Amino acid sequence: MKAPFIAPGQTLGILGGGQLGKMIAIEARRMGYRVKVLDPDTACPASEVAEVVQGAWSDPTAALELAIGCDVVTLETEHVPYAVLAEVEHLRPLRPSAQVLKTIQDRYNQRHFLHRHDLPQTRWANVESLGALDTALAQIGAPAILKRRTGGYDGRAQVRIFALDQAEAAWDALGRSPCILEAFVDFAAELSVVLARSAQGEIRFFATAENVHQNGILHTTVAPARFAPPIRAAAEDLATRAAVALEIVGVLTVEFFLTRDGRLLINEMAPRVHNSGHVTLGACVTSQFEQQLRAVCGLPLGSQHQHAPAAMVNLLGELWSGGEPDFRAVLAEPRAHLHLYGKRVAHPGRKMGHITVLADDTDEALAVAERLHAQLASR
Numbered sequence: 288m289k290a291p292f293i294a295p296g297q298t299l300g301i302l303g304g305g306q307l308g309k310m311i312a313i314e315a316r317r318m319g320y321r322v323k324v325l326d327p328d329t330a331c332p333a334s335e336v337a338e339v340v341q342g343a344w345s346d347p348t349a350a351l352e353l354a355i356g357c358d359v360v361t362l363e364t365e366h367v368p369y370a371v372l373a374e375v376e377h378l379r380p381l382r383p384s385a386q387v388l389k390t391i392q393d394r395y396n397q398r399h400f401l402h403r404h405d406l407p408q409t410r411w412a413n414v415e416s417l418g419a420l421d422t423a424l425a426q427i428g429a430p431a432i433l434k435r436r437t438g439g440y441d442g443r444a445q446v447r448i449f450a451l452d453q454a455e456a457a458w459d460a461l462g463r464s465p466c467i468l469e470a471f472v473d474f475a476a477e478l479s480v481v482l483a484r485s486a487q488g489e490i491r492f493f494a495t496a497e498n499v500h501q502n503g504i505l506h507t508t509v510a511p512a513r514f515a516p517p518i519r520a521a522a523e524d525l526a527t528r529a530a531v532a533l534e535i536v537g538v539l540t541v542e543f544f545l546t547r548d549g550r551l552l553i554n555e556m557a558p559r560v561h562n563s564g565h566v567t568l569g570a571c572v573t574s575q576f577e578q579q580l581r582a583v584c585g586l587p588l589g590s591q592h593q594h595a596p597a598a599m600v601n602l603l604g605e606l607w608s609g610g611e612p613d614f615r616a617v618l619a620e621p622r623a624h625l626h627l628y629g630k631r632v633a634h635p636g637r638k639m640g641h642i643t644v645l646a647d648d649t650d651e652a653l654a655v656a657e658r659l660h661a662q663l664a665s666r
Contacts (some may be wrong), residue, residue, distance in 0.1 A: 291380040293359045293584035295319030300357030300379070302350065302372075305333035306628040306638065307363035307560050307576075309633070310568065312337040314577040320584075324557040325353040332628045338432055347371045354379045361537060361583045365392045366438060367402060381453055382486075382536040382583035383558045390533060391558050394436045394467050399469060401553055404532045408553045409544070410470040420454050423468040427639045430471040433457045435464050447471070472552060474544035478512055478519075480526035481564035483578040483588055486536045491578065491588045493571060495519040496563045497649075498542075507656060508563045508599045509649040510570070514545070521551055529556060540564065555565060562601070562638070569624050569643050570597035581621045598652035602640040607633035611662045622646055622655055 292298070299315050301308045304326030312322040312333050322337035327613075340356075342349020344367045351374060354360055359380045362372075365388055387656035390396050412423035414433065424431060428521045429451055434443040458466075460493050477498045484490045497503055497512035507628040512519060526541040533539070540561035542554045562574035573581070573589025582586050606612050617625050627640035644661055646652035 289350050290439060290489070291359055291585050293320075293380075294653075295465065297321070298323060298356060298358040299580065300353045301325070301337070301363055302344060302353070302360065302367050302375075303363035304328070304333035304337070306332050306630075309333040309336060309628065310574075310576045311361070311363065311560065311579055315580050318577070318580065320580070323353055323356055325349055330527050330631060332630060335629055345371060347374050350375050351378060354395075359583055361579065362388075362560055377429050377575065378601070380583075382568070383539075384534075384536070387533050387535050387558050391556055392437060393481075394434055394555075395465070397556060398467060400532070401529075404528060406464055406529060406553055407551060409472050412468045414458075414466040414468050417455060417458050417463075420466075420468065421451075422459055424451050424454055427468055427470045429453075432469045432471060433461060433466050434469065435466050437465075445503075459461065463618050472544045472554075473547060475547045476512075476514070476545040477554070478514070478522055478543040478545055479508075479561065479563040480522050480541045480543070481561055481567070481575055482523075482526055482541075483575070483591075484530045484535050484577040484581050485582050485588055486585060487589055488531070490530060491591045492526075493567050493575065493591050494565060494593050495522050496566065498563050502602065502636070504638075505562045505601055507601075507653060508565045508566055509647065509653050510593065510597055514648055518545065518551070519526070525551060525553065533558075537582045538564070538575055554612070563599075563642075565626070565641050566597040566599045566643055567591075567593075567607065568626070570594055570645055596647070596649040596652050597643055597645050598656040599641050599643045600656040601638055602627075602642065602660070602663070603635065604633035604637040604639055606663050607639060608635075609666070614663070615666050616662050617642055617659050619646075620655065620659060623659060646650060 300323040301324045304324035309332040323374040324333045329388040340353045354375045369389045376385045414420045481493045496510040544552045568574040644652045644656045
């Protein structure tokens, strides 16, 4: 695969202007690139550092307008429709490719991909009717999780089924749309591997991260994960196999369940920079955001060396329920770094920012991050 070489001074296009697009754009601007983003909101977070082409991700006219003005296009979300991506790719280099997104953005395709390449995952079944759901539940059992095949993130577009008689209510709750049913995994921990792959096939890993979710939304990440080296090595090996099989160019995040008997199961893949990789911004020589830029522009991948153990805690809209939080304690902590995304409206569950902490060990970094979060929540 021949990579386009997009030199500083040329223009990067990003499909999506949220916080991930903003952080890619900041790194791109630092390195001398011009940046344009496609977003329905002209005051999106990335608007602070990039030109905005206003339009929905599903609007091919707006996407082509973005592409025409750019030298290469990437994305911050896997939810841009495949048909739109294919049109963009016909006009400009698109990294990752439309085919990668077609494989990942539909959970049915993603699960089939994992099966074809003998990558471990939980038991699952395709569900396109209530009858099919009944059959799947009889085979997989309850508890299980019903997920809409497309869309959804941070616990949205999915319903947990605890008993067989809850099938119809779950089917109705997801709009009777095509779904997959997944067997529930009673896991010991959640891990993720964030890597970057160049068009020449070079792969660089960031330290395997250990994640904790609350209400389906990532709460904290620590890196390196506090598990034995063989577990981290196995996760990296599985993520490498997935990246090579996908032929992805750019950042790939592979999320894992670590079962109580020590097995790794792939939960989901994201063909983009990821919330669990935010610790790389400040903790590593090259952040995931710069690494994405380097991969899609055909530049050499940067060093993924991590300066110190790190932790991250997300700041959700609940913290804004009484007005703007008082960040003085965060800013007074010398080991902490505050990142706010510039979103104008806060609501429960919305990611408004994050804090990263570097310390001598991961336990200390996590303790400081949790303490700062608790102080914000108590005001």
